[in-house]
Amino acid sequence: MVKTCILPVAGLGSRFLPATKSIPKEMLIVVDKPLIQYAVEEAKAAGVERFIFVTSQGKSAIEDHFDRLQLLEQTLANREKYDLLDKIVSNSLEPSQAVYVRQPAPLGLGHAILCARHLIEEESFAVILADDLILSKTPCLKQMTDAYNAEDGNMVATMVVEPDHVSRYGILTIQDENGRKIRASNVVEKPAIDKAPSRSAVIGRYILKHEILDTLSNQPAGAGSEIQLTDAIQRMLPNTPLTGYTYEGERFDCGTKRGWLEANIAFACQDENVYAHLVPMLKRYVDNYNPR
Numbered sequence: 001m002v003k004t005c006i007l008p009v010a011g012l013g014s015r016f017l018p019a020t021k022s023i024p025k026e027m028l029i030v031v032d033k034p035l036i037q038y039a040v041e042e043a044k045a046a047g048v049e050r051f052i053f054v055t056s057q058g059k060s061a062i063e064d065h066f067d068r069l070q071l072l073e074q075t076l077a078n079r080e081k082y083d084l085l086d087k088i089v090s091n092s093l094e095p096s097q098a099v100y101v102r103q104p105a106p107l108g109l110g111h112a113i114l115c116a117r118h119l120i121e122e123e124s125f126a127v128i129l130a131d132d133l134i135l136s137k138t139p140c141l142k143q144m145t146d147a148y149n150a151e152d153g154n155m156v157a158t159m160v161v162e163p164d165h166v167s168r169y170g171i172l173t174i175q176d177e178n179g180r181k182i183r184a185s186n187v188v189e190k191p192a193i194d195k196a197p198s199r200s201a202v203i204g205r206y207i208l209k210h211e212i213l214d215t216l217s218n219q220p221a222g223a224g225s226e227i228q229l230t231d232a233i234q235r236m237l238p239n240t241p242l243t244g245y246t247y248e249g250e251r252f253d254c255g256t257k258r259g260w261l262e263a264n265i266a267f268a269c270q271d272e273n274v275y276a277h278l279v280p281m282l283k284r285y286v287d288n289y290n291p292r
């Protein structure tokens with residue numbers, strides 16, 4: 001159903017400086033893969049065939065990561081390292097699958113999506129924010145595409161966040177709930193804690209109607225003086241409904257050091273051999289807490 005996914009990767013990653021001075025934050029590694037690869041794999045698992053990366057200056061490592069590298073492939077083949085060869089070949093994207101467009105200035109998530117407007121047909125499309133990494137049995141976007149039906153309009157992934165975190169997210173006004181689906185009557189970007197209509201936050205997975213691109217084209221700047229995707233979703237209401245999807249899984253905010261560190265531990269623990277080593281390793285540091 002959803003064949004195209006936009007991956008906005010133009011953000012500065014300032015919370016991770018100096019690491020992100022020359023490395024895009026989407027190239028930060030969780031265990032053995034960069035965040036952006038997790039995002040692409042998740043989209044592929046949901047049936048996506050076309051990837052639009054909205055980039056900015058200094059992000060060329062992302063293009064390189066999904067490109068073929070003749071010399072490396074040849075070297076691995078010569079050394080008969082076929083498992084590694086297979087990994088890097090299957091991770092690359094064909095020229096017909098990947099498009100890179102630039103966001104010329106950091107004008108917000110809505111503006112980033114708008115930069116891909118000319119590449120979107122009359123189709124619903126997905127958006128994945130790579131720094132929201134989700135560990136789940138079924139990849140989050142696949143859960144959403146499986147659950148999506150014509151009445152859902154725009155769909156966003158959602159989770160309940162701590163009260164003092166609501167001002168970091170788009171927050172839904174809940175009209176009613178049916179299983180994992182929330183019908184939202186409104187959504188507001190980064191409300192103050194006392195103005196938040198609920199604690200149900202938008203997480204970085206979206207299935208959007210293509211009409212949102214028209215709405216974004218005349219969207220004034222909102223919170224943080226940025227063109228907000230949330231505001232465009234809100235302006236499409238009530239004609240285009242808004243559905244929050246309560247996904248199964250654990251989400252890590254890899255835009256923060258704490259979230260990234262936790263993701264590394266959680267993903268490492270998926271491998272039982274690593275898990276066996278990790279527990280005593282962590283215990284050693286916890287038991288001998290000794291900041292230098």
Ligand code: G1P
Pocket residue numbers: 109129132168169170171189190201202203204228229230
């Ligand atoms: C963006 C969206 C926000 C959403 C969040 C999820 O905010 O604007 O609505 O809740 O992603 O991570 P950002 O984190 O880019 O400030």
